Amino acid sequence: MAFSSKHRRYLSLVAAWSAGLCVFLAACGKSEQEGAPAAPEVEDRQSVGVSLLTMQHQFYQELRRGLEDAAKEAGLRLVIVSAEFDPTRQANQVDEFIVRKVAAIVVCPCDSRSVGASIVAANQAGIPVFTADIANNSSLGKVVSHIASDNVAGGKEAAKLLAAAVGGRGSVAILSHPEVASVSDRVKGFKEQIASYPEIRVAAELSAEGKRDKAVKVMEDLLQAHPDLAGAFAINDDTALGALAAIESAGKAGRIQIVGYDATPEAREKIAKRVIYGDVIQNPRRIGELTIRAIADFFAGRTPPAVIPVEVGVFTGDQRNP
Amino acid sequence: MTRVRSVVVAWLVAGRMPVILGALLITSSVLTDGRFLRIENLVNVMRQISFEGLIAFGMTFVIVTGGIDLSVGSLVALTGVAAALAMQSLAEADPAVRVAVGFATALIVGTSTGAAAGAIIARFAIPPFIATLATMLVARGAAFILCDGQPVHELPGELMWWGRGFVLEPVLGQRLPAPVLIMLASYAVLLVVFRRTVFGRRVVAVGSNEQAAYLSGIPVRATKMAVYVLTGLLCGLAGVLHDAKLMAGDPKVGEMWELNVIAAVVVGGTSLFGGRGTVTGTLIGAIIIGVLNNSLNLMEVEHFWQKVVLGLVILAASLLDAALRRLEPQ
Numbered sequence: 001m002a003f004s005s006k007h008r009r010y011l012s013l014v015a016a017w018s019a020g021l022c023v024f025l026a027a028c029g030k031s032e033q034e035g036a037p038a039a040p041e042v043e044d045r046q047s048v049g050v051s052l053l054t055m056q057h058q059f060y061q062e063l064r065r066g067l068e069d070a071a072k073e074a075g076l077r078l079v080i081v082s083a084e085f086d087p088t089r090q091a092n093q094v095d096e097f098i099v100r101k102v103a104a105i106v107v108c109p110c111d112s113r114s115v116g117a118s119i120v121a122a123n124q125a126g127i128p129v130f131t132a133d134i135a136n137n138s139s140l141g142k143v144v145s146h147i148a149s150d151n152v153a154g155g156k157e158a159a160k161l162l163a164a165a166v167g168g169r170g171s172v173a174i175l176s177h178p179e180v181a182s183v184s185d186r187v188k189g190f191k192e193q194i195a196s197y198p199e200i201r202v203a204a205e206l207s208a209e210g211k212r213d214k215a216v217k218v219m220e221d222l223l224q225a226h227p228d229l230a231g232a233f234a235i236n237d238d239t240a241l242g243a244l245a246a247i248e249s250a251g252k253a254g255r256i257q258i259v260g261y262d263a264t265p266e267a268r269e270k271i272a273k274r275v276i277y278g279d280v281i282q283n284p285r286r287i288g289e290l291t292i293r294a295i296a297d298f299f300a301g302r303t304p305p306a307v308i309p310v311e312v313g314v315f316t317g318d319q320r321n322p
Numbered sequence: 323m324t325r326v327r328s329v330v331v332a333w334l335v336a337g338r339m340p341v342i343l344g345a346l347l348i349t350s351s352v353l354t355d356g357r358f359l360r361i362e363n364l365v366n367v368m369r370q371i372s373f374e375g376l377i378a379f380g381m382t383f384v385i386v387t388g389g390i391d392l393s394v395g396s397l398v399a400l401t402g403v404a405a406a407l408a409m410q411s412l413a414e415a416d417p418a419v420r421v422a423v424g425f426a427t428a429l430i431v432g433t434s435t436g437a438a439a440g441a442i443i444a445r446f447a448i449p450p451f452i453a454t455l456a457t458m459l460v461a462r463g464a465a466f467i468l469c470d471g472q473p474v475h476e477l478p479g480e481l482m483w484w485g486r487g488f489v490l491e492p493v494l495g496q497r498l499p500a501p502v503l504i505m506l507a508s509y510a511v512l513l514v515v516f517r518r519t520v521f522g523r524r525v526v527a528v529g530s531n532e533q534a535a536y537l538s539g540i541p542v543r544a545t546k547m548a549v550y551v552l553t554g555l556l557c558g559l560a561g562v563l564h565d566a567k568l569m570a571g572d573p574k575v576g577e578m579w580e581l582n583v584i585a586a587v588v589v590g591g592t593s594l595f596g597g598r599g600t601v602t603g604t605l606i607g608a609i610i611i612g613v614l615n616n617s618l619n620l621m622e623v624e625h626f627w628q629k630v631v632l633g634l635v636i637l638a639a640s641l642l643d644a645a646l647r648r649l650e651p652q
Contacts, residue, residue: 011331055625082625088575091568092611096619099362110574113473117569121486138475179574207471297513 003313022136029048047077048295049097050106051090053134053187055082056266057238059284060108063133066288067106074296087114092117098125104295108193109134114182116140128298132291133284139179143306149282151182157314158259162194162231165257167275169199170230175239177210182233184281190233190276203229208239215242223250230276238266240276248275253279263315271317278316286310331649336647338646339591339606341414342639346610350617358617365497372501373398373560375605379512379588380553382604385587387529387546388445388596389450391553395579396461400430401561406474406571409481424481425635428562429555436463436554439479440547452457454550458580465573473572477565485566501563504530508556513601525549529596585643589639591647603634610639 018193025120050067052060066079071078083090087110097105098121105122109115112134120142122129131146164173174190177183187205194200203226208215218265219242222229234240240260249255253275260267263279270276294304350358357363377394384391407427409420439457443450489498516522524545527535536542565571590607592599614635618628 079622081619083626085574086577087568087570087572088373088564093619095366095370096363096616099360099366100357100620111473111570111572113475114568114570114572114575116475116484117482117567120482120569138570140475 012116012142013072015032017214028114047079048104048106048292049100049102050078050080051093051097051108052080052082053110054084055107059236059262059282063108063286063288066285067292068288069285070289070292076292076293076295080282085110087111090115091118094122098122098127101125102127104298106130106132106291106295107136108132109136109178113136114138119143128295130294132185134180134182144298145291145304145306145308147287147291147294147308148182148310149287149312151185151312152189152192152245154280154282154312155186155191155263156193157189157312158186158233158261159190159197161188161278161314161316162233162257163197163200164258166200166230167261168197170232171203171226171228172207172233173200173203173226173229175208175215175218175232175243176206176233177235179207180210183210186235189197208234208242210236210239212242212245213236215239216246219246220250223247223252223256224283229256231259236259236260236282237262237264238280241270242277244270268315270315271315274317276305278314279311281315283310283312288294288295290306329622332555333493338643339603341641343606343613344612346613346635350613350620354617354620357620358613361497363616363620365499365502367612367616368502368610369499370616371608372499372505374563374582375608375612376456376501376505376508376560376563377553377556377579378583378604378608379508379601380549380556381583381587382590382592382599383512383516383585384450384553385529385592385594386525386596386599388532389546389549390454390584390594391439391550392451392454392580393435393439393458393461394583395558395576396458396465397557398561398564398576398579399430399465399469399574400435400461401432401558401563401570402575403469404428404431404572405558406477406565407468407561409478409565410474410476413476417480420478421481421484422479422597424565425559425562428558430558432554432556432558432561433551434554436550436557437547437550439554440461440550443550444547462573467584469571469573471573472576473568473570475570477569477571481490481566482569483566485563485568501528501567504559504563507576508559509605516601518596521548522547526597529598532599546613582611585636589643590637591643611636 054060067078076105081093083093090110094105107115107129109131115136116138117140118135119129123142128144131143133148135146135148136143155254166172167201173286174187188205194202203223206218207219223246232243237260240258247253257277259277260279263281267276267279271278290310294308297304298303349399376587381391405424408427409424412420412423412552418439435457439453442448442453487500488496489500524540527540528542528545562577586608587604588594590603592603614632618631
């Protein structure tokens with residue numbers, strides 16, 4: 001059997017593909033390794049593995065920046081990966097950190113209950129674990145410190161904002177995401193505080209899964225079910241912006257007040273235009289900084305507190321002050 | 323000269339999967355400064371692929387009949403949650419009994435859902451894509467409904483060994499994770515089933531030419547249904563093992579697994595048009611994808627670039643496979 005020209009064309013195509021890919025892979029590897037010392041094993045033992053919930057949300061991009069800036073100052077090397085909401089991928093990432101024998105692991109859990117077994121595995125390998133933003137609520141595993149916003153206080157602030165927005169009366173809705181513990185805390189704080197306004201009623205509590213497209217649909221349904229709705233508390237800004245889109249396309253802009261959470265730049269614009277009333281602000285960068293500080297404390301032989309709450313604030317633009 | 327060439331070509335064609343895998347292993351080792359080759363890391367890679375690998379063997383049977391099963395990821399979530407709830411409800415019972423009940427529940431739920439999808443496909447001639455799209459949605463929703471959206475985590479401590487433990491640890495050390503042994507055992511059994519049993523040959527016959535298979539007296543409907551039952555069973559097994567890995571029955575798991583599993587099968591050389599495929603190819607395909615994910619992580623390639631690289635490599639592997647197959651003497 002000899003090569004036909006067709007065969008030869010195919011072989012050369014494949015060869016070109018493979019060669020291109022090797023170069024590409026090498027380039028990926030190189031750009032990450034530049035400037036790093038040559039002994040990777042030692043390097044891993046001095047580095048901190050970070051498994052983020054996602055890199056797609058601005059909140060986590062800010063948190064990451066906080067981690068990176070503080071780590072540079074503290075002289076720590078970070079290995080940052082993201083689980084993108086997949087608990088399985090997160091478990092695999094923690095396993096990989098354990099194999100690499102990193103000095104400490106930071107987890108922003110995809111799920112507060114499903115993260116336990118991974119923390120146990122790290123504990124068994126003698127690697128200290130820190131959680132940031134979302135806590136480990138399973139009965140398994142030991143965490144050195146949990147660094148997160150004071151979400152119950154944040155929920156209360158949101159209730160105060162929304163009460164002011166609707167003038168202390170009417171029915172309001174909660175667009176929640178109950179799978180996430182920090183969100184449950186926000187909703188808990190919100191309900192506690194809103195109960196102190198006798199003329200405000202919580203008409204509905206529905207999950208928009210923290211996603212904008214889902215929030216549009218949920219808000220559309222709410223507008224049908226509760227035509228008298230006066231306001232809504234959205235547990236994050238993606239949800240708030242989704243709800244706003246639904247309200248605007250229903251021609252009810254300005255008649256239903258929204259309070260969001262996080263004050264992303266896009267939400268700030270809407271607040272400046274007065275279509276979102278206001279936001280509770282977390283300080284993700286600060287969460288990152290305090291996480292690194294806790295790790296540095298731990299390495300220095302001190303015992304950081306088990307829970308490190310990070311203060312929240314409110315953002316209503318310059319023109320108003322609640 | 324021509325003779326030598328044809329020998330080389332014949333060898334390349336027959337051994338194309340190991341060649342692709344070998345090239346990837348060498349590239350990975352070099353690019354990670356040997357970190358990839360450390361035994362702990364290799365054990366870890368095998369453990370990571372064991373869950374999806376298990377399902378990929380069943381998917382090979384499905385795809386060889388010319389079908390597809392989109393419900394596998396959701397089914398892992400559903401069987402995992404169902405097993406976790408069963409184990410949780412028996413809080414007072416002996417731990418060994420609880421674990422056994424967990425396995426039984428997952429396997430029953432997996433097989434029956436697979437049977438339902440298979441029956442719809444075989445009896446009503448609904449395209450497998452649509453039928454399993456339906457079961458995918460139903461199973462995912464059911465998983466969330468069963469546990470009210472909250473992962474079930476009051477599980478017996480003895481379960482953890484099945485997801486994170488090692489077989490014969492005193493003798494072998496931490497070399498053979500329990501889920502890897504289960505995957506390799508399933509591989510061995512299904513390899514024999516595929517190549518040496520009447521059922522295995524019927525699967526190929528149905529996928530090669532359904533009409534001819536029917537006219538030859540092969541029970542086409544029963545064969546089609548059986549492959550979905552098999553995949554459902556393996557999803558149940560993966561579901562309960564995954565409970566053990568996370569020590570929680572989480573309704574969110576298995577997102578996109580259907581595509582990862584199909585990718586492993588196709589990279590392994592099985593034709594999406596049916597009639598042609600191997601179980602061994604699927605094992606190698608799963609390892610290729612696992613190795614790739616792992617070495618990209620070890621190289622600390624940025625998350626979004628990883629997706630790009632993974633997509634390109636799947637494409638390159640398929641092209642290489644297609645090109646080498648074209649050289650095969652007819």
